[in-house]
Amino acid sequence: MAANAAFFPNAHNSNFEGFQFNVVQNIHSLAVDPLDILHRHRALEASHTSKTAASAPKCKPGTRTKAIADLTIWAKELPSSSRKSMLWLRGPAAAGKTCIMRVVARICRQDGVLAGDYFFSTRVPGLDNEAPFVATIASQLIVAIPALDHSIRETIRTDPTIFEQSLELQLEKLISNHAASILSQTSTPRIIVVDGFDECRDQRQRECLLHLLYSLVTPPHSFRVVIASRPELDIRTAFDLPPLKSITKIVHLEKYEVSGEIQQYLTDEFARIRQTHPAKQSVPLEWPGQVTLHALTDKSSGIWAYPSTVVKYVDNPRRHPVELLGDVLDASSTASSGRPFAELDALYKIILNPPDIDIPLMKRLLHLTIEITRTGPEIGSYMGILVQNILSAPRFNEFLSFGKGTVEMTLCDLHSVLSVAEDVDCQWVYFYHKSLEDYLCSPERAGNLYQSQEDTHFDILTVCFHNLELWNRKLVSPNADFRTVDPVLNYSCMALKHLLFKKKCFPPSVLDFDARIVWRCFAFARWLPPGRDEFKDLVNSFHNAMCKEGAECRRSCASFRLDSVKTMKGFEERCQGLFAPLDLYPPTGALTTILQDAEDALLPLPNASLESVLGNIVPNSLTPCQHPLALATHTPYVYPQAVPRVLYMTVKRPSDS
Numbered sequence: 001m002a003a004n005a006a007f008f009p010n011a012h013n014s015n016f017e018g019f020q021f022n023v024v025q026n027i028h029s030l031a032v033d034p035l036d037i038l039h040r041h042r043a044l045e046a047s048h049t050s051k052t053a054a055s056a057p058k059c060k061p062g063t064r065t066k067a068i069a070d071l072t073i074w075a076k077e078l079p080s081s082s083r084k085s086m087l088w089l090r091g092p093a094a095a096g097k098t099c100i101m102r103v104v105a106r107i108c109r110q111d112g113v114l115a116g117d118y119f120f121s122t123r124v125p126g127l128d129n130e131a132p133f134v135a136t137i138a139s140q141l142i143v144a145i146p147a148l149d150h151s152i153r154e155t156i157r158t159d160p161t162i163f164e165q166s167l168e169l170q171l172e173k174l175i176s177n178h179a180a181s182i183l184s185q186t187s188t189p190r191i192i193v194v195d196g197f198d199e200c201r202d203q204r205q206r207e208c209l210l211h212l213l214y215s216l217v218t219p220p221h222s223f224r225v226v227i228a229s230r231p232e233l234d235i236r237t238a239f240d241l242p243p244l245k246s247i248t249k250i251v252h253l254e255k256y257e258v259s260g261e262i263q264q265y266l267t268d269e270f271a272r273i274r275q276t277h278p279a280k281q282s283v284p285l286e287w288p289g290q291v292t293l294h295a296l297t298d299k300s301s302g303i304w305a306y307p308s309t310v311v312k313y314v315d316n317p318r319r320h321p322v323e324l325l326g327d328v329l330d331a332s333s334t335a336s337s338g339r340p341f342a343e344l345d346a347l348y349k350i351i352l353n354p355p356d357i358d359i360p361l362m363k364r365l366l367h368l369t370i371e372i373t374r375t376g377p378e379i380g381s382y383m384g385i386l387v388q389n390i391l392s393a394p395r396f397n398e399f400l401s402f403g404k405g406t407v408e409m410t411l412c413d414l415h416s417v418l419s420v421a422e423d424v425d426c427q428w429v430y431f432y433h434k435s436l437e438d439y440l441c442s443p444e445r446a447g448n449l450y451q452s453q454e455d456t457h458f459d460i461l462t463v464c465f466h467n468l469e470l471w472n473r474k475l476v477s478p479n480a481d482f483r484t485v486d487p488v489l490n491y492s493c494m495a496l497k498h499l500l501f502k503k504k505c506f507p508p509s510v511l512d513f514d515a516r517i518v519w520r521c522f523a524f525a526r527w528l529p530p531g532r533d534e535f536k537d538l539v540n541s542f543h544n545a546m547c548k549e550g551a552e553c554r555r556s557c558a559s560f561r562l563d564s565v566k567t568m569k570g571f572e573e574r575c576q577g578l579f580a581p582l583d584l585y586p587p588t589g590a591l592t593t594i595l596q597d598a599e600d601a602l603l604p605l606p607n608a609s610l611e612s613v614l615g616n617i618v619p620n621s622l623t624p625c626q627h628p629l630a631l632a633t634h635t636p637y638v639y640p641q642a643v644p645r646v647l648y649m650t651v652k653r654p655s656d657s
Contacts, residue, residue: 043126043135048119053119071089075108087249089229092253134174134175162174189222266297288325300343344435359448367455390487390488
């Protein structure tokens, strides 16, 4: 057969029948899909058209009309030499800024002037940091301004690693280098809407983003930016100083009169509850009455989160609405008028203390939700997906080793302030408004529901160690299936590694943890340190958190150091044999550089008498087939009494020379 000689010159007695061979050229260009790269780095939930926005609170028709009109009229004005190119909508917490901005974005989109929008949020994983900002805006520009499509795609095709570079370079290469010439050909304004800017947690990132936005609204570009946020100090300062001061129009949301709109909203919602509640026959027609409506309007003080939360709380089909509203009014009567959020705090106190609930468990779940949501963006954009997965109610139960339905049952009476996911592949547990997070994180406001961030981190560490131990026990099971990485193990490894760098000590509950398990799980879930420096930092961080200064290393710390390289080597051997045929693990030698760097990085710790610790390591402390080297050979592995000193002391500290 001719094909045999052409393609397989050294083949003998080969017979190919029924096959078609195609020669594919330019493989590199085919391998790079610019849109796929762009979409992997954007934040889809940041748009006003996202699933998150679809289920979020909205402006009731007929409300906030004056503020919305002022913003949209400014956005669509034709260019002039005197007009400003940036508008800052500033307002207090819970004043309804996001609802307004979603309407503004929708109107601009319908009128064909919206270039892009980005809604920061501390309640949606991945939306409280700067990382996806440029990719998200660029993906929207492709749709809003088709003339930019080709240039953005080609830029990514030429430089597939662009999203690993700084935001300034991303903006320059993807947008700035191409948009100016295209936008100069039209007088149509192009609007970028940015909401919740204060919910980008890092002030340095906010400073960087303001610099990027400034570059987009100044020549040679002609974008306009509408940005909304709380008046935080760093944001106020930036808009009060050059260069933003001269180009920014500032709108104070609190100056708009909204008491009439709030009272109308309450009137309509209570009327709806009277007509639809299962107990509607026993609800008086005049309920709740003008006096109560006026009182609730006054208590709102322009903060829309208050009346909307009242309505959600009262609209409970399992309890009588008259009784529930009475609870709200009773709580308000004891609120201190000297605090700015006294009425909202009183309402939260009622909602978060429902009858027949395990308060400590509820408090634990609420604070875990806050900290787990914060964890993902600190690691990277991919972690937003993992956090959403772990915070879905079924996976949350699994992460905490709870029985099925525990999270759902514990939080079932809190649906007026948070969303509880019921589908592992759908939604997740998140707060409707940041004001609840602010409340829970303030010891003065939350009282018995307050828990320090340190205590919550200790809780997460304990849970992660426990999950690693559970996974380790599965290793001896003949029916264990390790072809996929379990999301609970994946998140536990990620969170443990992240917190190792942040914590200065461990909770007492994990001080005797068998630290050899850590490397096994890290290797399996692919959370290995990328190189020498991080490897050394991780080992030292573990030591600093585990051992008291001036004392000998704990046994688990010593074994952690000694097993770090050895365990990963054994695990790599096993994974190459078990997973390589399934294409589920890196090819042979993928960890070689890491392992070589790791051996060189294991400097002796300053107060660790490892030699004295080695004698306490019992050779048969692990059961057969429990150690990774045993897994590689399917034979029992016995720890040697003497471990070669070169394994962990190949590099001397300057003080030792």
